[in-house]
Amino acid sequence: MKSEISRFAIVIVALLAVNVLSSFLFFRIDLTEEKRYTLSGATRNLLSDLDDNVHVNVYLTGDLPPGFRRLENAVRETLAEFQAQAGRHLTYRFIDPTAIVSEKEKAQLIEKLAERGVTPTNLFANEGGKRTEKLIFPGAIVSYQGKESAVQLLKGNKAASPEEQLNQSYEGVEFQLGSAIRRLTQTEGNRRKIGLISGNTSVPPSRFSDLLASIQENYDLYFVDLSKPGPIQGIDAILVPKPEQPFSEDDKFKIDQFVVNGGRALFFVEGQRVDSVGAEGTFAQPLSLNLDDLFFRWGVRVNQDIIKDLSCAAIPLNVGNMGDKPNIQLVPWRFYPILNNFGASPIVRNLDALYSRFVSTLDTVRAAGIRKTPLLMTSPYTKILKVPAVVAYNEARQQPDPATYDGGVRLVGCLLEGRFRSIYAGRILPGDPRAATFKAEGEPSRVIVCSDGDLIVNDVNYRQNVPYPLGYDRFTRNTFANKDFALNAIDYLVDPEGVIAARARQVTIRPLDRIRLNNERLQWQLLNLLGPVALVGLVGLVWQTVRRRRYSRG
Numbered sequence: 001m002k003s004e005i006s007r008f009a010i011v012i013v014a015l016l017a018v019n020v021l022s023s024f025l026f027f028r029i030d031l032t033e034e035k036r037y038t039l040s041g042a043t044r045n046l047l048s049d050l051d052d053n054v055h056v057n058v059y060l061t062g063d064l065p066p067g068f069r070r071l072e073n074a075v076r077e078t079l080a081e082f083q084a085q086a087g088r089h090l091t092y093r094f095i096d097p098t099a100i101v102s103e104k105e106k107a108q109l110i111e112k113l114a115e116r117g118v119t120p121t122n123l124f125a126n127e128g129g130k131r132t133e134k135l136i137f138p139g140a141i142v143s144y145q146g147k148e149s150a151v152q153l154l155k156g157n158k159a160a161s162p163e164e165q166l167n168q169s170y171e172g173v174e175f176q177l178g179s180a181i182r183r184l185t186q187t188e189g190n191r192r193k194i195g196l197i198s199g200n201t202s203v204p205p206s207r208f209s210d211l212l213a214s215i216q217e218n219y220d221l222y223f224v225d226l227s228k229p230g231p232i233q234g235i236d237a238i239l240v241p242k243p244e245q246p247f248s249e250d251d252k253f254k255i256d257q258f259v260v261n262g263g264r265a266l267f268f269v270e271g272q273r274v275d276s277v278g279a280e281g282t283f284a285q286p287l288s289l290n291l292d293d294l295f296f297r298w299g300v301r302v303n304q305d306i307i308k309d310l311s312c313a314a315i316p317l318n319v320g321n322m323g324d325k326p327n328i329q330l331v332p333w334r335f336y337p338i339l340n341n342f343g344a345s346p347i348v349r350n351l352d353a354l355y356s357r358f359v360s361t362l363d364t365v366r367a368a369g370i371r372k373t374p375l376l377m378t379s380p381y382t383k384i385l386k387v388p389a390v391v392a393y394n395e396a397r398q399q400p401d402p403a404t405y406d407g408g409v410r411l412v413g414c415l416l417e418g419r420f421r422s423i424y425a426g427r428i429l430p431g432d433p434r435a436a437t438f439k440a441e442g443e444p445s446r447v448i449v450c451s452d453g454d455l456i457v458n459d460v461n462y463r464q465n466v467p468y469p470l471g472y473d474r475f476t477r478n479t480f481a482n483k484d485f486a487l488n489a490i491d492y493l494v495d496p497e498g499v500i501a502a503r504a505r506q507v508t509i510r511p512l513d514r515i516r517l518n519n520e521r522l523q524w525q526l527l528n529l530l531g532p533v534a535l536v537g538l539v540g541l542v543w544q545t546v547r548r549r550r551y552s553r554g
Contacts, residue, residue, distance in 0.1 A: 039081055040505075042498045043178045046185070047086040054090045054144045054181055059118060059137035060153055062096035067166040068123075068136060074170045075140070075153060078177060097137055116141060117150030138169070142177070144184040151180045156350050159340055168350035175502040182499055183217050192494045195224040195235035197255075200243035200289070203457060208241055210458045210470040211486055215239075219490070226251040231437065236494045237264035242453025244273060246290040253424060253434065256294060260422045262443030264493035266486075267291075268453045271304040271360035272387040283388045284358065297423045298416050299367030300449050305386050307359045307412070309337035310405050311379035316475055317396050330475055331396045334383075337412075338480075343374035345415060346496075346503035347448075347488045352481035355471055357454040358391075362411040369418045376413030376450060376485075381405040413450040415492075420445055446493050456486050 039047075056079060060072050072094075079092045097113065100106040110120065118139030138154035153176060156168030194215055198208075205212075215221055224232060226247075232238065232254050247255070259265055273287040286304040295302060314330035337356050342348035354376065361384060364372050384407045425440035432438075458470040468474060471482035491500040 039085060039174060040178075040499070040502045042495075042501055043082075043174060044085050046178060046182055046499065047082055047090065050086050050089040050181075050185065052089065052145055052185075054086070054142065054185070056090070056092040056140055056142050056177070058092060058094045058140040058153075059097055059113065060139065061094040062098055062136070063134075064136060065123065067163060068138070071138070071153065071166055071169055071173075074173050075177075078173045082177065098135060110135075110137075113137060113139070113141075116148065117152070119152070121154060140177070140180075142180040142184060144181070147184050149180040149184050151176050155352075157340070157352050159353065171505045172350055172503065174505065175499060178499045178502055186218065188220075191218070191220045192236040193222060193234060194219045194490065194494075195222050195232065195238040197224045197226060197238055197240045197243075199226060200245045200247060200251075201241060201453075202244050203242050203453075206460055206467055207457045209467045211456050211483060214470075214483060214487060215490065218487075219494075226254055232258040232263065235263065237266065237490060239490070240265065240267045240269065241456055242268055242270070243289055244287070244453075246288055248290070252290060252294055256422050256424060257437070257439065259298075259420050259445050259447060260439050260442040262445050264445055265447045266489055266493060267447070267449045268456050269302055269449065270358065270451060270453050271302045272306050272358065272389075274306075274358045274391055282391055284385070284391050286387050293423050295449060296365060297367065298420055298447055298449075299365055299370040299372055300414050300416065301363045301365055302449070302451050303361045303363060305361055305384050306335065306389055306391070307337055307361060307378060307407075307410060308334040308383040308385065308405070309378050310334065310381035310400065310402065311338050311340065312336050313338055313355055313473060314475060315393070315396065317393060333393075333396050334400065335391055337378055337382075339376050339378065339412065341377040341379060341409060343377070343415075345373050345375055345492075346500055347415065347492050348375050348485065349503050351485060351488070354455060354482050354485055355473055355480040356412070356452045358452070359412050360451040362414055362449065362451045364411070364414065367416075367418075368421070370420065371417045373415040373417070374411055374413070375415055375448065375489075376411070378410045378412060380409050382407035382410055384410065412452060413448065416447040416449070418444060420447070446496070448489050448493065455482050 058072075058075055058079070060068065060075060064072060076094070079090075083090045083092070097106060097109050100109065114120070118137055118141065120135050120137050123134045123136055138152070140151040140153060142149045142151060153173065154165075154169050155172050155176065156165040158165065160168065196212070198205075212221060222235065224235065224238060226232075235258075238255070238258065255265065269289060269291065270287055272284045274282065274284045276282055284306045288304075292301070310332075312332050312334045313336040315333040315336070316328050317331045318326045318328055335358055337359055338353050339356055340353035342351060359378075381402060383405045419441055421441045422439065424438065428435050428438045456470065459468040459472065459474055460466070461468055461474075469479055469483070470486070471480035472478075473480065488500060488503070491498060
C-alpha cells in the first residue's frame with residue numbers, strides 16, 4: 001500500500017514540476033518534412049520586436065470548399081505561430097461576412113472591405129444537381145496603432161490549376177502576413193533607402209506613380225541626381241527606370257563604384273526604342289545607353305533586338321466593318337509578350353504572369369566571381385528581330401506560322417550576385433581626382449537587370465487623370481504581377497534574409513490515390529472507426545492481465 005501511495009505521489013510531483021517548468025521554458029517541435037510550421041528567422045525577429053499590439057481580422061472562414069478550407073487552416077496555423085512568437089502583442093479573429101444576418105450590415109461590411117483592398121471571389125459549384133454561387137473573401141486586415149494594411153491571401157499563378165494555385169497561396173501565407181506587419185511597424189530609423197535615377201528617362205512621373213507609391217510604403221525614396229559632384233552615398237539600392245538617353249562616363253563611374261562598394265542596383269533597360277506605332281508601322285531603333293561595358297563586366301549583355309512571342313497580350317484593332325461601323329476586336333499583339341516562365345528564386349516563386357512591351361533579349365557572359373540566376377524568361381515560341389526592325393499594327397491581322405517562331409526560351413531578367421570588379425580597374429591614373437576613393441573590387445553585392453523598361457510603367461486613365469495600377473491591362477481588365485515582381489526584387493536586393501526569405505517555403509501536394517480510395521474505402525473506414533476502440537480495449541486487457549498476475553502471487 002505504501003509503495004502505491006509513493007508512486008502516486010511521485011507522479012503528482014512530476015506533473016507539478018513539468019507544469020512549473022513549462023511556464024519558464026517554451027518550445028515547439030515541427031515534425032513535418034517541409035517544416036511548414038517553422039517561421040523564418042526574419043519573421044521571428046519581426047514578431048519578437050513588436051512594441052505594440054497588432055490585430056489581424058481574417059475574412060476567409062465559414063462554409064468553404066475543401067481547398068479554401070485548407071487555406072483557412074494554413075492561415076490559422078500561421079497566426080498561431082505568430083502569436084506564439086509575439087505573445088500578447090498579436091491577436092487575431094476570423095470573421096465570416098456572409099454570416100451576418102442583417103443584409104444592410106452585410107452590404108456595408110462588403111463595401112468597406114472592397115475599399116480597403118480585400119476583394120471578394122465568386123465560387124461556383126454544383127450541389128444536388130443545382131448550380132450554386134458563393135461569395136468568399138480570401139483576405140485579411142492587419143491593424144497597428146490606428147493604421148491598417150490589406151492582405152490578399154489568394155495569390156499565385158493564375159495559369160496553374162485551382163489546386164496548385166491554392167497550394168501556392170498556402171505557401172505564401174507567412175510572407176503576405178509578415179510583409180503587412182513589417183509595413184505597418186517600420187519606424188523611421190530602420191527603413192532602408194532607395195535611390196531613383198530618373199534623369200535619363202523621358203517617361204513622365206505619372207507613369208511610375210503606382211510603383212513609387214508602393215515603394216514608399218516600405219522604404220524611404222530619394223531622387224539621385226548624377227550630375228551633382230561626388231559619389232552616390234547613403235543609399236541602400238538604386239532603381240534605374242527605362243532610361244532613354246545615354247549615361248555619361250562620369251555617371252557610369254558613379255554607378256560602377258556604388259555597386260563595387262556593396263550598393264544594390266535594379267535596372268529596367270532596353271536594347272531598342274519604339275517611339276510610336278502606326279497601322280503601316282514604324283522602326284524599332286537601336287538604343288545605346290553607354291552601359292554595355294558595365295553590364296558585360298557584371299556578366300550580362302542587353303542585345304539590340306526585339307522579341308515577338310506567341311504568348312502575348314491583346315490589343316484592340318479594327319478588323320473590318322460591320323455595316324457602317326468599324327469592327328473593333330482584341331487581337332494578339334506579339335510585340336507584347338506575357339512573361340510566365342520563371343527561374344528558381346524567392347523573387348519569382350509562385351509569381352503570376354507579367355505584362356511586357358517591346359522586350360529585348362539578355363545574354364549571360366562569363367564574369368569571375370558572379371553567380372547568375374535567371375528570373376524572367378519568354379515562352380519557347382519566340383522570333384527575334386535584329387533592330388532596326390519594322391513594328392506595325394497591321395501585323396496583328398496576320399495568322400502567325402508557329403514553325404517560324406523557333407527562337408526558343410529567351411532570358412529577359414537576371415539576378416547577379418557576388419563581388420563586382422570595376423570596369424575602371426587599371427584605367428584610373430594616380431593624378432586622377434577620383435583615385436582617392438576608387439576601389440577596383442569591394443564588398444559583395446547584388447544587381448538585377450531586366451531588358452524591358454515598360455515592366456514598371458503604368459498606364460494612366462486620362463479621362464479621370466488618375467494612374468492605373470501597375471500591370472493593369474485596360475483592354476482585358478486583368479492585373480498582372482509587374483508590381484509584385486518589382487517589390488520582391490527590391491526586397492531581395494536590400495535584404496535577402498529578410499521577410500522575402502519566407503517566399504522560399506515549399507509545401508508538397510500529396511493527393512490521395514482516387515482509384516485505390518474508391519476500391520478500399522470501406523476497409524479504411526472500418527479501420528478508422530474500430531481501430532481506436534480495439535486499441536483501447538487491448539491496452540485495458542493487458543493492464544488487467546498484468547494486475548491480476550501481480551496480485552494473484554500475493
